[in-house]
Amino acid sequence: MELTPTDEDEAFRIAARDWLLANRPTQTPPREGQASREFATAWLAKCHAAGWSGLAWPTDYGGQGLSPARLMLWYEEYVRARAPSTLDCSFVALNHAGPTVIARGTEAQKAFHLPRILEGRSIWCQGFSEPGAGSDLAALRTTGRVEGDELVVNGQKIWSSYADIADYQELLIRTEPGSSRHKGLSWVICDMTLPGITVRPIANMAGVTHFAEVFYDDVRIPLSDVVGALHDGWSVAMTTLAFERRTAALALQLELSVKVEDLIAMAGPAPGSATAERLADLRAEAAALRAMTWRTALREPATPFDGSLVRLTFAELAQRIHRAAMDILGPAGLTDSHWSYDYLESYSETIAGGAAEIQRNIIAERILGLPREPRP
Numbered sequence: 028m029e030l031t032p033t034d035e036d037e038a039f040r041i042a043a044r045d046w047l048l049a050n051r052p053t054q055t056p057p058r059e060g061q062a063s064r065e066f067a068t069a070w071l072a073k074c075h076a077a078g079w080s081g082l083a084w085p086t087d088y089g090g091q092g093l094s095p096a097r098l099m100l101w102y103e104e105y106v107r108a109r110a111p112s113t114l115d116c117s118f119v120a121l122n123h124a125g126p127t128v129i130a131r132g133t134e135a136q137k138a139f140h141l142p143r144i145l146e147g148r149s150i151w152c153q154g155f156s157e158p159g160a161g162s163d164l165a166a167l168r169t170t171g172r173v174e175g176d177e178l179v180v181n182g183q184k185i186w187s188s189y190a191d192i193a194d195y196q197e198l199l200i201r202t203e204p205g206s207s208r209h210k211g212l213s214w215v216i217c218d219m220t221l222p223g224i225t226v227r228p229i230a231n232m233a234g235v236t237h238f239a240e241v242f243y244d245d246v247r248i249p250l251s252d253v254v255g256a257l258h259d260g261w262s263v264a265m266t267t268l269a270f271e272r273r274t275a276a277l278a279l280q281l282e283l284s285v286k287v288e289d290l291i292a293m294a295g296p297a298p299g300s301a302t303a304e305r306l307a308d309l310r311a312e313a314a315a316l317r318a319m320t321w322r323t324a325l326r327e328p329a330t331p332f333d334g335s336l337v338r339l340t341f342a343e344l345a346q347r348i349h350r351a352a353m354d355i356l357g358p359a360g361l362t363d364s365h366w367s368y369d370y371l372e373s374y375s376e377t378i379a380g381g382a383a384e385i386q387r388n389i390i391a392e393r394i395l396g397l398p399r400e401p402r403p
């Protein structure tokens with residue numbers, strides 16, 4: 028793999044750095060509700076107007092068509108400039124709903140939704156998990172009954188991030204009567220303003236309502252909003268999860284290196300040998316994660332299941348870095364809202380996007396070839 032930047036790459040990097048430093052918002056983004064939506068969509072609209080949105084999306088669909096290497100250079104500069112976290116309410120639309128519509132949607136779906144996403148005019152959420160179907164997603168029970176040219180949806184989703192402020196949801200439901208497990212599902216674009224939808228926000232342990240339960244009571248969704256073929260939703264969901272696990276979190280992974288440097292600065296010139304050793308380990312681990320991130324982003328064709336290796340490494344390292352931050356800050360950590368908030372949030376990293384145990388199962392079975400877990 029060739030990682031030596033060309034002169035053009037360097038010029039791109041400098042242009043990205045200059046634009047980000049001149050334009051990134053400097054205030055702390057609001058954490059929830061309409062204010063967080065307004066902040067995120069205004070930032071996205073600003074990026075779009077300057078030609079810095081949809082960087083890896085094809086030019087035919089309003090993107091910039093950048094190579095994976097250029098995208099990585101952008102993210103390197105993005106996290107160094109301390110631009111707003113990419114894990115905001117535009118995350119789902121930009122990183123896996125939009126890419127899924129590009130890969131599997133109809134031209135009509137692309138024409139309607141993709142410009143809205145890139146211009147910051149629509150926010151999406153994900154409706155996959157249910158109370159009895161998280162790690163075991165194929166156990167989902169929310170149904171969509173075909174009636175004429177509509178699906179009539181009934182059931183419940185949970186942990187749907189930003190459902191309280193989203194316009195659309197990538198909704199995975201069981202549409203073939205009598206089907207079970209991976210068969211008979213459909214991936215549907217659900218307009219969150221449809222009659223019959225109730226959103227009940229859930230506060231997380233940091234006291235912020237990022238996710239919600241969503242209830243569907245005879246919600247009528249046009250069949251034209253099914254992405255991919257009717258009853259073939261599992262394969263579309265795998266497309267979504269491939270984006271979610273391989274490319275969605277690139278910036279977040281690179282950001283950990285910046286956080287370690289912040290910690291080193293925070294610890295001061297004489298941190299004590301135990302803290303110095305701990306910080307050195309964290310710096311080395313963040314560098315290893317950065318290298319894994321570059322490799323995953325650039326490897327073509329993508330190696331299946333690499334995403335699980337990187338996701339697991341990221342999730343556990345994020346928790347160690349935030350734990351170290353709280354130890355270094357001591358009692359001051361309780362009043363430092365930035366680090367204490369991120370510390371509490373970091374607990375979710377080994378659950379969201381596939382729990383750590385599930386990633387370990389994937390690595391064991393699919394990469395190492397160990398015997399399979401018993402399946403339901």
Ligand SMILES: Cc1cc2nc3c(=O)[nH]c(=O)nc-3n(C[C@H](O)[C@H](O)[C@H](O)COP(=O)(O)OP(=O)(O)OC[C@H]3O[C@@H](n4cnc5c(N)ncnc54)[C@H](O)[C@@H]3O)c2cc1C
Pocket residue numbers: 152153154155156157158159160161162163185186187188189238375378379380381382383384385388400
């Ligand atoms: C911050 C956050 C945001 C989220 N956002 C969304 C969202 O926007 N949309 C959405 O649909 N979902 C979302 N989720 C849900 C997430 O996908 C699920 O929480 C996750 O898949 C785990 O499912 P579960 O919570 O039902 O736990 P369970 O599947 O019930 O698992 C409970 C525990 O058992 C372990 N376990 C389960 N099965 C096995 C096994 N076979 N082998 C070993 N251990 C096992 C798990 O690892 C876990 O530790 C979010 C979750 C979090 C934390």
